[in-house]
Amino acid sequence: MAKNIVLTEELKKHFGFDTFKGNQEAIISSLLAGNDTFVLMPTGGGKSLCYQLPSLLMEGTAIVISPLIALMKNQVDAMRNFSEDDNVAHFLNSSLNKTAIDQVKSDIISGKTKLLYVAPESLTKEENIEFLKTVPISFYAVDEAHCISEWGHDFRPEYRRIRPIINEISRRPVIALTATATPKVQHDIQKNLGMQDAAVFKSSFNRTNLYYEVRPKTANVDRDIIKFIKANPGKSGIIYCLSRKKVEELAEILKVNNIKALPYHAGMDGATRSANQDAFLLEEVDVIVATIAFGMGIDKPDVRFVIHYDIPKSLEGYYQETGRAGRDGGEGQCIAFYINKDLLKMEKFMQGKPLAEQEIGKQLLIETASYAESSICRRKSLLHYFGEEYNEDNCGNCDNCLNPKKQVEAK
Template sequence: MAKEVNLTEELKRNFGFDTFKGNQEAIIRNLLAGKDTFVLMPTGGGKSLCYQLPSLILDGTAIVISPLIALMKNQVDAMRNFSAEDGVAHFINSSLNKTAIDQVKTDILSGKTKLLYVAPESLTKEENIDFLKQVNVSFYAVDEAHCISEWGHDFRPEYRRIRPIINEIGVRPVIALTATATPKVQHDIQKNLGMLEATVFKSSFNRPNLYYEVRPKTANIDKDIIKYIKSQEGKSGIIYCLSRKKVEELAELLQVNGIRALPYHAGMDSATRTQNQDAFLLEKIDVIVATIAFGMGIDKPDVRYVIHYDIPKSLEGYYQETGRAGRDGGEGQCITFYINKDLQKLEKFMQGKPIAEQEIGKQLLLETAAYAESSLCRRKI
């Protein structure tokens, strides 16, 4: 069946694009042919299209497992914009009440819904498993697949239950997608999802429009940052801090200095978070000060700088955070303030954790330190 489809026409009709990016088309053909597919593609490379388009072409409903509630909502809204039918895409997660979930189920069973986003913790619920057994599933997409691996920068134990649940609901092709995976993480993902035979697609991770710089972190860091932002008049930027407290303080300090900035972290109530995120996307503010909770699925193409107030816990996480700069192909400045003392602080944080986790954490920190202290071209590293 897959052979007959004119993918470029489908792309144009459903999403308004004339051409595919990178290896999107090859990935989609592989999935349409019913093969397991592993996709390693940098942030901004167009990962979501790799499962959105096939879901519209194939019979049944594709199930996308994603850990990010904000991202689900963004993507579902985007899919509905393209379609005349609101039921074309849905999500099930902890933010929905029973009535809303019943509506979703009705739409799915009536065959309207092509794409269903599910949070991993919702997928493991007995009643959802029982429901999904009645559904004609076209394929499963596991987004942010690095969450499966303890070596990934965002390990989530519930991700390790995905394969047994797929086996229970009904085996169909699986596409796993991630923007960051070392060989170790990749193997872990494939093994855990039972897809060692999958076709693997890797895209280049070099983004020549991004400029990387590490600056010494001194007592004047706040002044340095204010000065830098003022030199970037009217441009959008993100500043990452490790602690929520620092996020609040810095956002306030920037405001006092006449900079349009707002905070964003997981401790804020979700209405305020959404409001602040929208203010950034709609350019009512220039700077968002955030913990790493921000930015998963934030698709603002013209972020011109990403500043790290504190050294990140891993290079992988750092690559993802800085990858939010310059997605439109324009310049992106990635500046990190580094002092060795911050590393010691991070090591302290790890002390209460299981030994295995501490070992992994230490390895990752060593890589970050090597990056910060190196004299080589940082993009090469």
């Protein structure tokens, strides 16, 4: 029991929280005991703390492998806010010049840096491998671990190189974290990271405060969205579109209709993108229209609606994106507009990709279509997809449960 008291004291001392959320304490204890640890925790559950706190309590520097530069920057800023010492956390990626890199290395050597965020591409650089071989490492954290799996919604081939590199640098415990993973993806992650014997912690995927609805996508979709936003004045929302062109167009249409909205996609220059993201976080605008590039690591707890202008390429992607609504436990409305034609368009985009990738992509689209077209409880469908049973007859918070006649009328 004494150990638990110490952990809660450390939590209070470093982060100002009185109690842990969900499995956090058990996960941290597992890592401190030197175990490989697999964490499946839906968005908003407090994954980052599971490696941030142990990094402060263990000897050496923790290496956090993370896919996005913007995400690293947010995390490092957050850590520096909690600590009196700015050297406590650093990142190493392509955005740094030589002087900045030398500063990071000297802080690590002197033992001041407890957390080092690296992009997988930076981890594979020979000079970084050679440098990391010379410093004491406490553990490795692989964030967004679903990127390792071809079945995951955001596959990145460079994630497959993580394990061999860890073996080359120095073997230490590994913690893999993801907010979305089907049983198949979980197996893939553990196999690829060589952590089949890991302690596994899974939290429920059921977000009871989120309302799910699928609407037919008609020629009036823009008008439907404007009507919905006008009926929810002053509320924060995200609208996801598949193409950058549509993002720009829709943001303009909303502005013309006196809705405070801004676009966000990877094709914009970095400064504009950051400014638009900040305007949303600071509530200078109500709505951000974005491609899926937006949202990783965005911590805005009071997003009240997430609209999908186009149905996503996979149910995992859909779950992750809708999960950005209602992170404070308040209402979150998740509305997706669906027409089968969109899926056919996505299938066309896949032509020219390797056959195995096309097959997986098609399978994911079939699953998305069956979710969109189904008349059973949306919550039941989603949870079942993630290998979780949901035994209620009526969730009371999705279109199919609230209006069983809807499906009949739509036919």
